[in-house]
Amino acid sequence: MEVHVRYEGDDDPDKCTARKLARFDLAELHRSARATPRGIVLNPHAECALSPADRRDDPGADPADAGGADRTERLVALDCSWETAREEQFSIRGPHRALPFLVAANPVNYGTPFQLTTAEALAGALCILGEREHAERLLAKFRWGHTFLELNDEPLRRYADCEDSGEVVAVQEEYLAE
16 A cells, blocks of 8 residues: 655654655655645544545546546555644545544653554554554654554454444444543
Protein backbone atom coordinates (compact mmCIF):
# COMPACT_ATOMS: atom_id res chain seq x y z
CA MET A 1 0.00 0.00 0.00
CA GLU A 2 1.33 3.43 -0.94
CA VAL A 3 1.68 5.92 1.93
CA HIS A 4 1.18 9.61 1.18
CA VAL A 5 1.20 12.65 3.45
CA ARG A 6 -0.25 16.09 2.82
CA TYR A 7 2.47 18.04 4.60
CA GLU A 8 1.63 21.39 6.23
CA GLY A 9 5.08 21.98 7.73
CA ASP A 10 3.85 23.68 10.90
CA ASP A 11 5.53 21.34 13.42
CA ASP A 12 9.16 21.21 14.52
CA PRO A 13 10.93 19.60 11.51
CA ASP A 14 13.28 17.70 13.84
CA LYS A 15 10.33 15.99 15.54
CA CYS A 16 8.14 15.53 12.46
CA THR A 17 7.42 11.84 11.95
CA ALA A 18 6.16 12.38 8.38
CA ARG A 19 9.44 13.99 7.33
CA LYS A 20 11.37 11.11 8.87
CA LEU A 21 9.24 8.57 6.99
CA ALA A 22 9.91 10.49 3.76
CA ARG A 23 13.69 10.56 4.42
CA PHE A 24 13.61 6.75 4.51
CA ASP A 25 11.36 6.52 1.42
CA LEU A 26 8.52 5.12 3.53
CA ALA A 27 6.08 7.92 2.63
CA GLU A 28 5.71 10.54 -0.06
CA LEU A 29 5.14 14.15 1.06
CA HIS A 30 2.90 16.55 -0.86
CA ARG A 31 2.76 20.32 -0.30
CA SER A 32 -0.79 20.91 -1.54
CA ALA A 33 -4.14 19.15 -1.55
CA ARG A 34 -4.09 19.29 -5.36
CA ALA A 35 -0.74 17.44 -5.53
CA THR A 36 -1.90 14.81 -3.05
CA PRO A 37 -3.24 11.70 -4.81
CA ARG A 38 -6.68 10.29 -4.13
CA GLY A 39 -6.70 7.61 -1.46
CA ILE A 40 -8.20 6.62 1.85
CA VAL A 41 -7.83 9.85 3.84
CA LEU A 42 -7.26 9.65 7.59
CA ASN A 43 -9.41 12.42 9.02
CA PRO A 44 -10.34 12.74 12.71
CA HIS A 45 -13.41 14.76 11.65
CA ALA A 46 -14.76 11.97 9.39
CA GLU A 47 -18.13 10.46 10.22
CA CYS A 48 -17.13 6.94 9.19
CA ALA A 49 -14.53 4.82 10.98
CA LEU A 50 -11.73 3.12 9.07
CA SER A 51 -12.34 -0.61 8.64
CA PRO A 52 -11.01 -3.53 6.59
CA ALA A 53 -13.94 -2.93 4.21
CA ASP A 54 -12.12 0.19 3.00
CA ARG A 55 -9.64 -2.04 1.16
CA ARG A 56 -12.37 -3.15 -1.21
CA ASP A 57 -13.03 -1.33 -4.47
CA ASP A 58 -15.54 1.48 -4.30
CA PRO A 59 -18.07 0.76 -7.06
CA GLY A 60 -19.04 4.44 -7.16
CA ALA A 61 -15.49 5.73 -7.57
CA ASP A 62 -14.56 7.54 -10.75
CA PRO A 63 -11.88 5.43 -12.51
CA ALA A 64 -10.31 8.60 -13.94
CA ASP A 65 -9.72 9.79 -10.37
CA ALA A 66 -7.69 6.71 -9.49
CA GLY A 67 -4.64 7.83 -11.46
CA GLY A 68 -4.04 4.40 -12.96
CA ALA A 69 -4.07 2.57 -9.63
CA ASP A 70 -6.78 1.46 -7.28
CA ARG A 71 -7.30 4.34 -4.85
CA THR A 72 -7.78 1.86 -2.01
CA GLU A 73 -4.10 1.00 -2.41
CA ARG A 74 -3.20 4.50 -1.19
CA LEU A 75 -3.34 5.75 2.36
CA VAL A 76 -3.22 9.52 2.88
CA ALA A 77 -2.62 11.44 6.11
CA LEU A 78 -2.51 15.15 6.85
CA ASP A 79 0.56 16.18 8.82
CA CYS A 80 -0.18 19.32 10.79
CA SER A 81 -0.10 20.59 14.34
CA TRP A 82 -2.93 19.40 16.63
CA GLU A 83 -3.35 23.04 17.69
CA THR A 84 -4.10 24.19 14.14
CA ALA A 85 -5.90 21.14 12.73
CA ARG A 86 -9.21 22.27 11.28
CA GLU A 87 -11.78 20.34 9.32
CA GLU A 88 -11.30 22.50 6.22
CA GLN A 89 -7.65 21.42 5.99
CA PHE A 90 -8.84 17.96 5.04
CA SER A 91 -9.84 18.95 1.49
CA ILE A 92 -8.02 15.90 0.14
CA ARG A 93 -9.71 13.73 -2.49
CA GLY A 94 -10.90 10.29 -1.47
CA PRO A 95 -13.08 8.63 1.13
CA HIS A 96 -12.40 10.17 4.55
CA ARG A 97 -12.13 7.82 7.52
CA ALA A 98 -11.53 8.36 11.23
CA LEU A 99 -9.26 6.10 13.20
CA PRO A 100 -10.92 4.33 16.12
CA PHE A 101 -9.66 4.50 19.70
CA LEU A 102 -5.87 4.12 19.84
CA VAL A 103 -3.36 5.33 22.43
CA ALA A 104 -0.25 7.34 21.56
CA ALA A 105 3.20 5.94 22.36
CA ASN A 106 5.25 8.94 21.21
CA PRO A 107 7.15 10.81 23.95
CA VAL A 108 5.05 13.98 23.66
CA ASN A 109 1.59 12.38 24.00
CA TYR A 110 2.38 9.00 25.57
CA GLY A 111 -0.77 7.28 26.82
CA THR A 112 -3.11 9.92 25.39
CA PRO A 113 -5.99 8.53 23.33
CA PHE A 114 -6.41 9.86 19.78
CA GLN A 115 -3.33 12.18 19.97
CA LEU A 116 -1.22 10.21 17.49
CA THR A 117 1.72 11.32 15.41
CA THR A 118 1.37 10.98 11.66
CA ALA A 119 3.53 7.83 11.77
CA GLU A 120 1.34 6.30 14.50
CA ALA A 121 -1.85 7.15 12.60
CA LEU A 122 -0.51 5.62 9.39
CA ALA A 123 0.73 2.51 11.20
CA GLY A 124 -2.58 2.07 13.02
CA ALA A 125 -4.47 2.40 9.74
CA LEU A 126 -2.17 -0.09 8.03
CA CYS A 127 -2.78 -2.63 10.81
CA ILE A 128 -6.56 -2.21 10.52
CA LEU A 129 -6.28 -2.66 6.74
CA GLY A 130 -4.35 -5.93 7.17
CA GLU A 131 -0.87 -4.52 6.52
CA ARG A 132 0.76 -5.09 9.94
CA GLU A 133 4.22 -5.85 8.52
CA HIS A 134 4.11 -2.56 6.61
CA ALA A 135 3.15 -0.79 9.85
CA GLU A 136 6.09 -2.42 11.63
CA ARG A 137 8.47 -1.16 8.92
CA LEU A 138 7.21 2.40 9.37
CA LEU A 139 7.47 2.32 13.15
CA ALA A 140 10.90 0.65 13.16
CA LYS A 141 12.39 4.10 12.46
CA PHE A 142 11.29 5.39 15.88
CA ARG A 143 12.60 4.39 19.34
CA TRP A 144 9.04 4.24 20.62
CA GLY A 145 7.55 2.62 17.50
CA HIS A 146 7.30 -0.90 18.88
CA THR A 147 5.62 0.53 22.00
CA PHE A 148 2.74 1.87 19.88
CA LEU A 149 2.06 -1.62 18.53
CA GLU A 150 2.38 -3.16 22.01
CA LEU A 151 0.05 -0.63 23.68
CA ASN A 152 -2.56 -1.06 20.96
CA ASP A 153 -2.05 -4.72 20.08
CA GLU A 154 -5.45 -6.01 21.19
CA PRO A 155 -7.60 -3.21 19.73
CA LEU A 156 -5.67 -3.19 16.45
CA ARG A 157 -6.16 -6.94 16.05
CA ARG A 158 -9.84 -6.66 16.93
CA TYR A 159 -10.40 -3.77 14.52
CA ALA A 160 -8.63 -5.71 11.76
CA ASP A 161 -11.06 -8.62 12.33
CA CYS A 162 -14.13 -6.42 11.84
CA GLU A 163 -16.23 -6.56 8.68
CA ASP A 164 -17.14 -2.89 8.44
CA SER A 165 -17.17 0.52 10.08
CA GLY A 166 -20.16 -0.35 12.29
CA GLU A 167 -18.30 -3.26 13.85
CA VAL A 168 -15.20 -1.10 14.38
CA VAL A 169 -17.32 1.50 16.20
CA ALA A 170 -18.85 -1.25 18.39
CA VAL A 171 -15.37 -2.49 19.38
CA GLN A 172 -14.27 1.10 20.01
CA GLU A 173 -17.26 1.66 22.30
CA GLU A 174 -16.15 -1.30 24.42
CA TYR A 175 -12.75 0.34 24.94
CA LEU A 176 -14.25 3.76 25.66
CA ALA A 177 -16.58 2.22 28.26
CA GLU A 178 -13.61 0.75 30.19
